[in-house]
Amino acid sequence: MPALAGPEALDNAEIAMNKQRLILVGNGMAGIRTLEELLKLAPDRYEITVFGDEPYGNYNRILLSPVLAGEQEFEQIILNDEEWYRQHGITLHAGCRVERIDRARRQVVAQDGSTAPYDRLLLATGSSPVLLPVPGHDLDGVIGFRTIADVEQMLAVSRSHRDAVVIGGGLLGLEAANGLLQRGMNVTVVHLLDTLMERQLDRTAAGMLQRSLEERGLKFRLEAETEAILGQERVEGVRFKDGTELAADLVVMAVGIRPNIELARQCGLYCERGVVVNDTLQTFDPRIYAVGECVQHRGVTYGLVAPLFEQARVCANHLAEYGIGHYEGSVSSTKLKVTGIDLFSAGDFTGDERSEEIVMQDASAGIYKKIVLRDNRIDGVVLYGDTVDGAWYFQLLRDGTDVSDMRDQLLFGQGNLGNAGHGGENASVELPDDAEVCGCNGVTKGEIVKAILEKGLFTLEEVRTHTKASASCGSCTGLVEQILADTAGGDYSAAPATQPICKCTDYSHDDVRNTIRQAHLTSIRAVMETLDWRTPDGCSSCRPALNYYLISTWPGEVQDDAQSRFINERVHANIQKDGTYSVVPRMWGGVTSPDQLRAIADVAEKYKVPLVKVTGGQRIDLLGVRKEDLPAVWADLSAAGMVSGHAYGKSLRTVKTCVGSEWCRFGTQDSTGLGIKLEKMCWGAWTPHKFKIAVSGCPRNCAEATIKDFGVVCVESGYELHIGGNGGVKVRATDLLCKVVTEEEVLEYCGAFLQLYREQAHYLERSAPWLERVGLSFIREQVVEDARRRKALCERFLHAQRFVQQDPWAQIAGSDEANRGFTPLKVLEES
């Protein structure tokens, strides 16, 4: 029997009989996360057994700090209780250490002498605190900070004793010190170097941190080397190299962690600092995988959960035998979990001769921000006092975004680039529980906090699925991230640098589009087969994306798949909350006529349309049309010469214009006429997200061209072309692309820009975030500097337009076949 048959090779009954045995050693955060991911992918593949040294289910180790500080209870930090293991048919040996691995017999030997056989083994043994080997380090009352047992011991001492010494001024040491201080102890932090958290902070930020911790009552001894721990049985004090001494009833050593590799080393697995694994998290024995802090990958060991969760995802994929994902290492970010102190750092912020620094310091407000740039990309960030933009900088860092175009704005944060509605509301700690955080879905802070604690959520994505907060317009994302950080001790969304399209696949938007292009795929089915989609028909996220990539890559060749379009695009109208639809006819450049208005009025009366409204895009909207009336409404509008306004599509929307030189005393060019030409050229085009254009006749800019995806501002000498504007959730003014002289040039540049966006942006990415991701310089290179490329882009656009400029309304209204989808299959008089 092949031990590792592919997923299709066995049917379900056979799998049940031949279930392979998977053993997990280490019942901690990385190991259990891997099992959770595995159960999602292949719930029935393995018979699973877990061994854990600690006598509980899996808990959130990160939150030991708030527990120590008295801000949370033990029960709140349990992630997987015993019921969870039972439900998933997992055998748990809690409080049972594995002593030995017998690779020849493929079994593990536990503390109590029992053995358990495996087909595959997963090591996730984590790491242990380093205890300085000074005399007295083994006295009672000298401990590390790693487990519930450690915290219980600290709490016991804090109830009966006074003096605590914490050795180590890093993240863990400061959190321990703060906790003990909250518990009423007199705490001194001892640190070898002259600044705190030197691995995360630069000197300035470290100084600010030290001052505010001192204000809370912590004491510091910097540049102090511990020589001995004093005492008979219990610890009584600490002596330093310089001969001075400090009284101590408790000594917490937080000088670093060491990966737990004894088990692996003893059975002959190759180890260096950690257990060495490859990009699929496999050790040198192909049956044995390893994840978490015990692992060394490409020479690096990790001590924060975000990278471990990424490892877990990839490892689970291979255990499930999908064999797609690769782990390529992570950059991590840190937040200090001391309530009231905002501190964030990520990447490498020390800098060298090749890097540059941008710094802002406001001492009296207690704010410090430093960004280290290398080759116009963010290499490292340190934020103190105001960490709202941490997640944004971290994203830019991971994406390797070229920031040269926003350099002068960078330090002021993302909010400065414009954020409608939510300005200023960013300090989550002060928000009361009943404050509404997500305006779209009416979710309060209290509800978010409750979900995070009760359901053990870690990532922004998880909070979104469970609470819907920030799942709609996204403008409260920053705030939700902060609540998550305050409640769960960090935002672990440290998504892999490239995100999969959705849960049906591990491939990213770019992977999919490149495959479609290179393998000349022309149907959704073919894409799903080639890229091993996990679900039979994808889902409502990936299908529309695939459909778009296919039709935009192979215009005229690919059959548009109606069932893979969101309802609005399927029925060419906008669905309303009561299930009726709205109809917006196109009015070229916003210009209409008495005939058209009369036709609209007739339609409104004939079909009893409840509301006729002028839209923000200079068109007229008929709201509340019943689905079965749509084809007839369209037929009437067609008869009056009107076509679909595509107000429903990820497509060209409206071209807004002002009256321009024909009428206005300030107009410099015929903005209305140019707008009409642009709309005639671009209408019908499908785009990654909606696309809006405007033309203003002079810099007074009455058509608001500078918040459109493509905006034209007419001037005496020609036309200014602006790109990447957005008037929606997050207001963004355009960037100037270039200036041109003739209308022909405007049309050509517009076609080229639109085509570049169509070919490169991810599905559902508007031109503004796309521009920020790829950089203005890149777009200028393609569209402005290289005339041949511009012409080729524009030609590809015009070619694609040949296949789409047929009015979908007229087509449906005129064909019984297409019409059919709008009527009931049957009408029953009684039921």
Added chain:
Amino acid sequence: MSRWIEIGNLDDIPVLGSRIVQTPRGDIALFRTGSGAVFALRDRCPHKQGPLSQGMVHGTTVTCPLHNWEIDLETGEALPPDEGCTNTYATRVENGVVMIEFGGVS
């Protein structure tokens, strides 16, 4: 008493699509999955009464067009983390004709 009522031809429901049946007690949505199975659900989402027939079908799930809840076509229940349920009706396809059972246990 339950009874089976003939609704129409299977071919008239698009694959991965839906058509509705109007009844005096509200619309019923008929869904056809990729594997050819037909399911019938009351055409109202348990969230805010969205018309499920206008949603996107994948596997044996439909995504509501209004706020993206996912509803299981077999049970009428919302997939977690959402909670709620809509009525289901038994269906049968014979010689390419779709039938729904009314008044039965659903």
